[in-house]
Amino acid sequence: MKLTVIGGTGMIGSQVVQKLRAAGHEAVPAAPSTGVDLLTGDGLDQALEGADVVVNVSNSPTFDEASLGFFRTTMGNLLAAGERAGVRHQVVLSIVGVDQVPELDYYRAKALQEDLLRQGPTPYSIVRATQFFEFVNAILSWTSDDTTVRLPATRLQPMAAADVVDAVVDVATGAPLQGIRNVAGPDVFALDDLGRVTLAAQQDNRKVVTDDTAGMFAAVTGDVLIAGPDAHLAPTHYQDWIQSAR
Template identity: 80%
Template sequence: MKLTVIGGTGMIGSQVVGKLNAAGHEAFPAALSTGVDMLTGQGLDQAVKGAEVVINVANSPTFDEKSLDFFRTSMDNVLAAGERAGVRHQVILSIVGVDEVPQLDYYRAKALQEELLRQGPTPYSIVRATQFFEFMDAVISMTSDGETVRLPATRVQPMAAADVVSAVVEAATGAPLGGIRNVAGPDIFPLDELGRITLAAKEDARTVVTDAGAGMFAAVPGDVLLAGPDARLAGTHYRDWLRETH
């Protein structure tokens, strides 16, 4: 099967390409570095030519209001190019709970991306994943003053990027879902506890202070970042991942 991976040189996209090719498929990484510009459309028609499936894991360069324009323009261009090429299946990677946090510009932008896909001309699949283990360092650094880290007790259900990749590949090589598949890690943590676990594993002396108003996840209400009872749970536990990667 021939597949085009939009954002195919990034953290998730490069692994998706590698996993698909290792399984005997033909996956092409579409990105600026391979001559494809989603915003202008340059190179898109050539990138999706002959592809049965387009997987879109590209990310906005910003997380503010500009992300709305990014996803609106890029999705319009990708869907149009796919329709011209006769693509049979469009897949995107999104976020669990994305339509329940309108306070966050980036989440509103991803919800818009999903809606554009649903309204588009091609059978589709939406894979919603929870937060990645790999982003925890960035979450900590956003609210650190050098001695303390301020984090809310928002409950999260993080997962390894490799498990996200497996979920995307499974969806892309199967029949279109015509809907959403939620995937998540096996364990639920309050974010402040997750911060303490992370710092302890790295022998980092900073102290985590629970602060309901700290960081971007302070805007998240209730348990909307949890995947729910129908989610597919990945097998990698955070503590095991920490031991193996640090």
């Protein structure tokens, strides 16, 4: 099977390409560095030539309102190029609860991306994943100083990027879902507690202060970022991962 991986040189995409090739598939990474410009469409037809499946793990360069225009344009270009190439399955990586947080521009943009995929001409699958372990330090950095990290008590169910890759590969090599597969880590944390676990594991003496106005996730209420009972739970626990990451 030939699969073109849009965003195939990034953290998730490069691992998807590697895993697909290890399983015997022909996996083609498509990114600006390979001559593909999603915003203009340049290079897309060549990248999709002969592809059975398109796996889209590309990301907007910003998380603000401009991300809406990015996903609107890039999905339009990708769906049109896929139809020209005879692609039989379009797969997009998205976020658990993405359609329940309209206060966040980026989440609204990802929900728009999903809607465009559903309305497109090609059978599709959406893989919704929870927040990645690898992004926790970045989340902490948004609202921190030399002594304190301020975090809301928003509930998360994070997962390892490697487990996200496994989920994407599994869906991409199967029949189109014509729907959503939710994937999540095995454990639920309040974000402020996750910060404490992280700092302790990294022997960082800063103090976590619970502040429900701090950072992007302050806009999230309730359990919308927690995977439901139908979710596929990944095997990797955060405490094990962060110890091995050290």
